[in-house]
Every structure is written in structure tokens, then in C-alpha cells.
Amino acid sequence: MTAEIIDGKAFAETVKARVGRQVEALKKNHDFTPGLAVVLVGEDPASQVYVRNKNKSTVAAGMKSEEIRLADTVSEEEVLAVVHRLNDDPTIHGILVQLPLPKQVDEMAVLDAINPEKDVDGFHVINTGRQAVGLPAMVPCTPLGCIMMLKDRLGDLSGLNAVVVGRSNIVGKPMASLLLAENCTVTIAHSRTKDLPAVVRGADIVVAAVGRPEMVRGDWIKPGATVIDVGINRIEGENGKTRLVGDVAFDEAKAVAGAITPVPGGVGPMTIACLLANTVTAACRQAGLEEPQV
Numbered sequence: 001m002t003a004e005i006i007d008g009k010a011f012a013e014t015v016k017a018r019v020g021r022q023v024e025a026l027k028k029n030h031d032f033t034p035g036l037a038v039v040l041v042g043e044d045p046a047s048q049v050y051v052r053n054k055n056k057s058t059v060a061a062g063m064k065s066e067e068i069r070l071a072d073t074v075s076e077e078e079v080l081a082v083v084h085r086l087n088d089d090p091t092i093h094g095i096l097v098q099l100p101l102p103k104q105v106d107e108m109a110v111l112d113a114i115n116p117e118k119d120v121d122g123f124h125v126i127n128t129g130r131q132a133v134g135l136p137a138m139v140p141c142t143p144l145g146c147i148m149m150l151k152d153r154l155g156d157l158s159g160l161n162a163v164v165v166g167r168s169n170i171v172g173k174p175m176a177s178l179l180l181a182e183n184c185t186v187t188i189a190h191s192r193t194k195d196l197p198a199v200v201r202g203a204d205i206v207v208a209a210v211g212r213p214e215m216v217r218g219d220w221i222k223p224g225a226t227v228i229d230v231g232i233n234r235i236e237g238e239n240g241k242t243r244l245v246g247d248v249a250f251d252e253a254k255a256v257a258g259a260i261t262p263v264p265g266g267v268g269p270m271t272i273a274c275l276l277a278n279t280v281t282a283a284c285r286q287a288g289l290e291e292p293q294v
């Protein structure tokens, strides 16, 4: 048996096209343009690629895009001043501060300063709490993209055993909370979990989000399971060139799973598509408009 490859890149294109049509309708019917601001601190090349992709996709969807670049020596006060300025800018409906931030800047303080209505990352504790209790919230983009791929593949997720490997605030915890809201039986595994392979073997759905290259092995996967690989790790290949791998040993897992997301071309593109979708959602809520169903 060999798994179906879940084409996150193609799925993301359909999501982005839908967002583009919604933006067009908002412009035409309400003379209203959603705007997204991305704040990037420092010169990390991987972050720059990602921010450039976001900027390109935002413009392609017809939205306003503002990119703010700050030196990695920036003070916390300067970052907070930028956030406050964006909070007060009526043409900006979504604010994303790229993480991680340099050590002199308190990430929690910065996330806390973002107006929760403009928090398109869904990282503010107000949104975390609202999502957890079932109130309307901004939902983190990577977990949202994972849920969309899972529902597309499996339909109703009710009653399925889901194992999330990793407990970060930005992926593992919100992922588990979204799976619970879909009525999965959810296990969060992490570095202290006893017999991780045995825990993963019980899963109908495996979400790997640990940041360790190819850690989840093929013989951990229950035959037919759906595997979502959130990891994006740059490793040294045989030829000395770097290559991208996930947190799952792809070739091994593919031989056992029912479906699996590739890296690249899986979760990453869906994250960007969900960021655009969240920006339209946030903009409509702020303007008191219903999200166009197009």
C-alpha cells in the first residue's frame, strides 16, 4: 500500500483564489480593501523568504500589504510602538509579527499588545481562550490549514483518535484544541511522553510538530492513518546542498499511511492561504460586514 499524497500547494491555490474573489466583492460592493501588515525583525534568510511569499500572496489576492522591517538590535519599546501604530491604522485589519523575536524583545508582551481583532495569527491569549470555549476567534493559521486538509480528506473527524506530537503555543496546543472541537479523541505527546512510538501507533490522525527532522518513523504509523507533517527542517544532503525535510520520515511513512502531506508543498502553503483567509475574516468583523460567500 502506498499513501495518497495530500497536495497542500494545490489546495492552497483554491483557498487563495476564493479569498481573491471575496476581496473583489468587498471592493466592488463596499469600496472596502482588507489590509495586512507583517513585521519582520532581523535578517534571518528563511524568515525573509516566508515574509516575501506572504507579501506576494497578499497583493495577488487584491489586498493591501504593508511590510515593516526592523533591525535585530531593535528595542522592545520600538516594536511595541510599531504595533500600537498598526492597531490605530484603520486601513490595516491584520497584524502579524514574525516569530521568533530577538532575545531583548519579550514575545509575550508584543503578542499581548496586538489588538485581538487584528490578531490574524490567533496567538493573543484572548483568541486562544475564545477558541477554547467555542466563541468566534481568530484561529492560528497552521493548525487551521491542517484541519482543512484533514476534513477535505476524511470528512467528519468525530471519534477519530488524533495524536499531536509537540506542544508549542503556536502549533501543538491550538492544533489539539481544534481537533477536540471536531470531536476527535485527542492525545498531546511531547518530549517526556513514555513510549512515543506506541502512542502514535494508536492514531488515526498523526500531526507531527516537533521541529526534529524525520523523527516520526514509518513503523510508528498505523496502516491507513492520515499523517500531517508540520515540520520544516533544513538539513545537509549527501551532495552538501541543504534540503527541506519534515518531522516525519516521509518515504517510510508513505508506505504505511493512508494519506500524508509532503514537505515542501504540504502544510506550509496552507499556512499562507489561511493567513489571507483570516485577514478577510478579521477585516469583515472590524467593518461590520458579512464575509462574502464567493
Ligand SMILES: Nc1nc(=O)c2c([nH]1)NC[C@@H]1CN(c3ccc(C(=O)N[C@@H](CCC(=O)O)C(=O)O)cc3)C=[N+]21
Residues within 6 Å of the ligand: 049, 050, 053, 096, 097, 098, 099, 100, 121, 141, 142, 232, 244, 263, 264, 265, 266, 267, 268, 269, 271, 272
Ligand atoms: N507570527 C508568525 N506566524 C507564522 O505563521 C510563522 C512565524 N511567525 N514564524 C515562522 C513560521 C514559519 N512559517 C511558514 C509558513 C509557510 C511556509 C511555506 O510556505 N513553506 C513552503 C516553502 C518552504 C521553502 O521552500 O522554504 C512549503 O512548505 O512548501 C514556511 C514557513 C510561518 N511561521
Ligand SMILES: [Mg+2]
Residues within 6 Å of the ligand: 166, 167, 168, 190, 191, 210
Ligand atoms: Mg516539545
